[in-house]
Structures are given as structure tokens and as C-alpha cells.
Amino acid sequence: MTKNHFTNDTNWQITNAEFMESGHMACPGCGASLSMRHVLKVLGPETIVVMPACCWAIIAGGQPTTALATPLLHTPFAVAAAAASGVRQALTAQKKENIQVLAWAGDGGTFDIGLQGISGAAERHEDMIYICYDNEAYMNTGIQQSSATPHGAWTTTTPGGKDFKYAKKDILAIIKAHDPGYLASATIAYPEDFYAKIEKAKAARGFRFIHLLAACPSGWKIDSQNSLEVTRLAVESGVFPLLELNDSGNIEKTYEPENPISVKDYLAAQGRFRKVSEKETELWQSEIDRNSSRNTS
Amino acid sequence: MEKSAILLGSEAIAHGVKLCRPQVISAYPITPQTHIIETLSEMVDRGELESQYIKVESEMSAIAAVLGSVSAGSRSFTASSSQGLAMMHELLHWYAGARLPLVLVNANRALGAPWNIWSDQSDSFSQRDTGWLQIYCETSQEALDTIIMAYKASEQLMLPIMVMIDGFILSHTMERLMIPAQEMVDDFLPPYKAPYQLDPGNPLTFGGAAQPDLFYELKKAYSATMQEALGLIDQVQTEFARKFERHYSAVMHCQEGDKNSDTAIICCGAMTGTARVAVENLSQTEIAVDLFKLRLLRPFPTTDLAAALKGKKRVIVLNRACSYGVGGTLSQEIRTALYHLPDRPIINDVMISLGGKEVFPETISDIIKNREQLSETECNWL
Numbered sequence: 001m002t003k004n005h006f007t008n009d010t011n012w013q014i015t016n017a018e019f020m021e022s023g024h025m026a027c028p029g030c031g032a033s034l035s036m037r038h039v040l041k042v043l044g045p046e047t048i049v050v051m052p053a054c055c056w057a058i059i060a061g062g063q064p065t066t067a068l069a070t071p072l073l074h075t076p077f078a079v080a081a082a083a084a085s086g087v088r089q090a091l092t093a094q095k096k097e098n099i100q101v102l103a104w105a106g107d108g109g110t111f112d113i114g115l116q117g118i119s120g121a122a123e124r125h126e127d128m129i130y131i132c133y134d135n136e137a138y139m140n141t142g143i144q145q146s147s148a149t150p151h152g153a154w155t156t157t158t159p160g161g162k163d164f165k166y167a168k169k170d171i172l173a174i175i176k177a178h179d180p181g182y183l184a185s186a187t188i189a190y191p192e193d194f195y196a197k198i199e200k201a202k203a204a205r206g207f208r209f210i211h212l213l214a215a216c217p218s219g220w221k222i223d224s225q226n227s228l229e230v231t232r233l234a235v236e237s238g239v240f241p242l243l244e245l246n247d248s249g250n251i252e253k254t255y256e257p258e259n260p261i262s263v264k265d266y267l268a269a270q271g272r273f274r275k276v277s278e279k280e281t282e283l284w285q286s287e288i289d290r291n292s293s294r295n296t297s
Numbered sequence: 298m299e300k301s302a303i304l305l306g307s308e309a310i311a312h313g314v315k316l317c318r319p320q321v322i323s324a325y326p327i328t329p330q331t332h333i334i335e336t337l338s339e340m341v342d343r344g345e346l347e348s349q350y351i352k353v354e355s356e357m358s359a360i361a362a363v364l365g366s367v368s369a370g371s372r373s374f375t376a377s378s379s380q381g382l383a384m385m386h387e388l389l390h391w392y393a394g395a396r397l398p399l400v401l402v403n404a405n406r407a408l409g410a411p412w413n414i415w416s417d418q419s420d421s422f423s424q425r426d427t428g429w430l431q432i433y434c435e436t437s438q439e440a441l442d443t444i445i446m447a448y449k450a451s452e453q454l455m456l457p458i459m460v461m462i463d464g465f466i467l468s469h470t471m472e473r474l475m476i477p478a479q480e481m482v483d484d485f486l487p488p489y490k491a492p493y494q495l496d497p498g499n500p501l502t503f504g505g506a507a508q509p510d511l512f513y514e515l516k517k518a519y520s521a522t523m524q525e526a527l528g529l530i531d532q533v534q535t536e537f538a539r540k541f542e543r544h545y546s547a548v549m550h551c552q553e554g555d556k557n558s559d560t561a562i563i564c565c566g567a568m569t570g571t572a573r574v575a576v577e578n579l580s581q582t583e584i585a586v587d588l589f590k591l592r593l594l595r596p597f598p599t600t601d602l603a604a605a606l607k608g609k610k611r612v613i614v615l616n617r618a619c620s621y622g623v624g625g626t627l628s629q630e631i632r633t634a635l636y637h638l639p640d641r642p643i644i645n646d647v648m649i650s651l652g653g654k655e656v657f658p659e660t661i662s663d664i665i666k667n668r669e670q671l672s673e674t675e676c677n678w679l
Contacts, residue, residue, distance in 0.1 A: 062506035074504030079361030086365025120354030
């Protein structure tokens with residue numbers, strides 16, 4: 001079943017309110033900075049952001065500046081979910097239930113070093129929105145592979161391309177196992193779908209998790225002006241499907257490309273996949289076809 | 298009014314914490330600290346203590362959760378021990394740098410390998426440089442009282458305080474003690490009012506990157522506050538004594554020895570109790586020594602200690618933690634504090650116990666009797 005968030009309503013528009021200010025430190029074409037801007041447009045000013053080490057720890061700006069118009073707590077790498085739990089429990093103690101707590105972390109802080117704390121927070125059904133902006137490697141430290149790096153991708157620690165034995169970790173399946181309050185994948189390259197999901201997360205309670213694909217021009221070896229275009233190719237090829245946990249407890253697609261492209265076209269658009277062989281490309285394509293025919297998981 | 302009770306050390310601590318009304322408690326179980334958080338969860342469960350209790354999945358998350366809750370303006374509590382405290386290490390630095398108040402109780406226990414769950418001060422001594430204040434307690438009464446004083450000092454200084462009890466020796470031993478009345482504690486310790494907190498009404502960023510010059514200035518200010526803490530801790534202890542009639546200081550002269558005694562022994566924690574007996578027994582013989590306990594390890598009370606030990610020819614330091622390749626960690630601290638004295642005493646560095654190795658009064662009195670044989674330069678292992 002395809003549940004389409006896309007609208008024909010020509011009056012649909014994005015609010016002019018901004019909670020991410022100019023003067024941030026992001027690179028041109030950064031998917032993570034654009035994602036934050038739009039997430040905060042939905043969540044609004046009654047939001048507290050908790051952020052571990054990640055690109056955004058720099059993007060937000062050093063003292064005495066800040067790019068966020070919401071409160072922001074920086075934390076060490078592994079503990080965004082635990083620190084956000086503490087913020088939430090303090091707000092509960094102070095009877096400030098209406099404030100949203102947003103844990104905002106990269107793929108390293110989510111898929112790797114922070115996973116234990118996320119599992120703890122999810123198991124406790126801590127009332128927060130955890131968003132992972134996934135640029136598919138440790139980009140802030142200079143492009144090292146994480147467990148979110150797709151196989152075949154060049155990074156500084158996978159100079160020959162990440163071995164095809166090691167698939168990208170299925171983070172949605174891991175979080176799903178914790179019975180979350182809301183669960184989805186999205187990207188700002190599809191803003192209507194993105195907005196619908198952030199709004200649903202905002203309306204839900206408990207531990208809510210959103211996996212965002214966020215292009216990194218320097219790490220993906222693409223031109224910065226192509227950042228959104230390449231992200232769209234990830235979705236159109238089925239490499240990064242737009243998903244959501246439905247009411248019957250299944251993860252289903254919220255968008256089905258009308259004319260899917262091949263994974264080959266997605267890989268060809270990026271320098272990081274230059275070393276992927278034809279055989280590996282075929283292998284990847286068959287993985288996608290298999291998942292796609294299954295549709296839900 | 299105060300009421301008298303017979304409690305396990307860990308229960309006494311839980312009562313001390315309850316009297317301070319933390320809004321958030323976050324903890325992970327580890328022997329021998331576990332009874333503290335068990336008792337607190339029973340208090341919360343029974344509705345005697347109104348607190349959000351977060352049962353986290355690791356000590357790293359325990360300290361991270363209170364980083365969040367105190368940043369959001371709520372008084373909080375956590376406790377740990379040994380491997381757990383070591384696991385917090387990164388966050389202990391971060392927490393102090395964040396200039397947030399907190400009281401953490403650590404039940405001193407050895408670090409592996411090999412596994413050993415018994416009393417040993419290596420866990421907290423190896424956190425000396427994290428920027429936390431550290432207070433070592435001799436009795437459960439002292440620990441209960443110290444928690445109340447620590448919250449007050451911590452919130453005035455905006456610095457976190459670690460309160461130490463010896464694992465098992467205090468945590469698992471029953472003691473008759475006084476539980477202060479809630480109204481008196483409320484009067485002594487008003488609710489926490491954060492000068493800054495996570496608040497959408499006044500959106501601020503906490504912990505953002507600082508360039509080298511700013512970082513240096515922040516740390517310089519931190520160091521200055523640590524020095525001010527010496528005076529403030531004194532002041533809080535005086536105020537506590539006035540209200541609750543129990544007296545504490547950074548360095549405590551535990552037993553009057555012979556007025557002419559030129560030998561002192563010094564230790565910290567529950568071993569002081571054993572040393573009291575040893576010194577008392579020795580006073581029946583010809584040997585007189587002065588016993589001191591060091592309550593405050595950070596900030597280090599250099600002036601107080603130098604004044605207390607002035608005129609002594611020999612200071613025997615009883616260590617429960619080792620800095621391997623140097624010797625007893627406490628001995629290094631005492632040496633540094635006494636170095637500037639014109640007539641420096643001999644320092645005998647004694648490694649009296651690690652990993653719960655039993656210390657009897659005779660263990661201490663034998664060391665004192667044989668003091669002439671102790672090395673003045675090397676660490677003395679038994």
C-alpha cells in the first residue's frame with residue numbers, strides 16, 4: 001500500500017518563520033543545515049535541541065555565537081539520547097509538558113557510538129523526537145566510514161570503497177524493535193513528505209525517530225549545487241526509500257517513484273562510488289529489487 | 298526534630314538525598330552502590346520522594362541524563378562506583394566544564410582487572426583532575442550530612458561535588474545516626490534556582506565550541522572558582538554546624554596525641570575509624586601520634602593542611618589508591634602541600650590497602666611502631 005504525502009493543494013506553503021539564523025558554519029549544499037532549518041519551522045520555538053558531536057556541533061557556531069533561535073545543549077558524542085532524556089524528565093518535573101525535546105545527531109552519533117543510549121531512551125519511551133541526519137560517514141572529522149556508510153562508498157578509511165560484505169545498518173528495523181511512538185525516513189529533497197512526517201512526529205508522544213538522508217557534497221564528491229538532485233536520485237533509485245511505520249506496525253513506503261531509475265545512475269552521479277564494479281552495481285540493484293518487491297518490512 | 302535511626306550506610310545516604318528533594322534521579326546499578334538507588338526507588342515508589350527516576354542503561358547515560366536535567370534547571374542526583382565511575386570519565390570532565398551543580402555519591406571500590414568489588418579509593422582518586430570537588434567521609438552520619446552540605450555548596454559555586462564512602466565498609470555497615478528534620482534541611486537548602494537554563498523563553502546555547510583564548514580564560518576562571526570553593530566549603534560547614542550541631546572541616550584533627558608528638562598519620566575515609574583505635578591503643582604505650590583525616594581532596598586544602606602538620610617531623614600517609622610508578626596517590630598530594638614549609642617533615646608513603654585488603658588497628662599500630670624502618674623515598678608496601 002502506498003500512502004502518499006504528496007499534495008495537489010497549490011496553497012500548501014512553508015511558513016516564513018525561521019528558527020535557524022544566518023551566519024551558520026555549514027558548507028555550501030549541506031543537506032544537514034537545510035534539514036534543520038525546516039525541522040525547526042515545523043517544531044517551532046517551544047523546542048529544546050540536544051546535540052552530540054557531529055557536523056552540527058560546528059554548524060551551530062562557536063561561542064559567543066549561535067545559529068539557533070531555540071535553546072541548544074551540546075553534549076559529548078555518545079549521549080544525545082540520554083541527555084535529552086534528562087531534559088525531558090526535568091521538564092516533566094517542572095510541569096512543562098508542552099515543550100518538545102529534539103535530539104539531533106549525525107549517523108556516527110546514532111548508528112555507532114550513540115546506539116546504546118538511543119536503545120535505552122527508546123526502551124523507556126522517553127518523550128522526545130530523535131532525528132538522525134545521515135550523511136553516510138563521519139564527515140565532520142574528514143569523511144571516515146560509519147556503519148551508515150553504504151557498501152561501495154569511498155571514505156578516507158575505506159580508500160578502495162567499503163567492502164560489499166558490509167551493508168548499511170538497518171536503523172529503522174532496530175528502532176522499530178523498541179515499539180517507538182513514531183518512525184519514519186525522509187529527506188528535505190521531498191519537502192511535502194518531509195513536512196508531513198515532522199508534523200506527525202510533533203503530534204505523537206513517546207520516543208519518535210526520524211532518519212533523514214542529508215547529502216554532504218564534500219564527502220559524496222558531488223558539486224554543492226547538485227546536493228538535492230543527488231538526494232532525489234537516492235530515493236528515485238530505491239537506495240533510500242521514504243518510509244513510515246504504519247498503524248498496523250509495518251514499515252511502508254510513503255512514496256513510490258513513478259519512473260524508478262537504476263542504482264547505476266545514482267552511483268554515477270557521485271565521485272565516492274567511482275570504484276564500484278559492474279558486478280557490485282548489479283548486486284546492489286538486485287538487493288533493491290528484492291526489498292522493493294517486498295514493499296513492507 | 299532530628300530523629301535517631303539505625304541504618305545501613307547506603308540507606309543513610311538515600312535519606313540524605315531525599316532530604317535534599319532532587320527533582321530528577323538517574324542511576325545504573327553497580328555493587329556496592331546499588332542499595333542507594335534501590336532505597337531511593339522505593340522512596341519514589343512509595344510517594345515519599347517526588348522525583349523523576351530515570352533507569353538508564355549505563356553509567357555514561359546516568360551522568361548524561363543529569364547533565365540534561367540540571368541544564369534544564371532541576372536539582373538532580375546520581376551515584377556510582379568503580380568501573381561505573383570510570384565509564385563516566387568523559388562526562389565528568391564535560392559536566393564540570395559545563396559549570397553545573399550536582400551531587401554524585403561514589404562508593405569507593407577497586408577497578409579491575411582482576412575483578413574485585415571491595416573497598417579501594419583508586420576509582421575516585423583517578424578522577425581528581427576532572428574539575429569535581431571531592432569529599433571523603435569517615436562515617437555514614439558524615440556522608441548523610443555531607444550530601445546536604447554538598448548540594449548547598451555545589452549550587453552556590455555552580456560546580457559538581459563527588460561525595461565518597463568506602464564501599465562495603467560504610468555502604469553495607471549499620472550505624473546509629475541522626476536524620477535531620479525536613480524543615481531544617483529545607484531552611485538550610487532552598488530550592489535550586491538556575492542562573493541560566495534551557496528555556497524556550499530565553500533561548501541560549503550551552504557548550505558551544507570555544508576558541509583557544511576563550512577556552513583558556515574559561516579554565517582560568519574555573520580554577521579561580523575552585524580556590525574560592527575552599528572558603529565557601531568552610532562557610533557551609535560552619536553554617537551546618539550552627540544549625541545541626543555536627544562539625545566538619547576540610548582537614549580534621551581526629552585525636553589529640555601527646556602535645557609533643559612529632560609524628561602524624563593521615564588518611565581519608567572510613568580507615569580513619571580504624572586509625573582512631575590504633576592511635577588510642579598506642580597511647581597506652583609510650584608512643585604518641587596525631588591522627589588527621591583529609592575530607593576535602595579537591596580543591597586541596599593546602600593552607601589548612603600545612604598549618605595542621607606544622608612542626609611535625611614525620612607524616613605517615615596511609616594510602617588506599619596507587620599511582621603506579623610513583624606510589625600512593627594521597628602521599629603525592631600531601632607532599633605537594635608540605636613542600637613549601639621551611640622544615641619539611643619526612644613523608645612515609647604507605648600502601649596500606651588495595652582491593653579491600655583488611656586493615657586492622659594492629660596493621661596501623663605496627664606501621665607506627667616500625668616507623669624508623671619505613672622508606673622515606675620509596676612507597677612502602679606491606
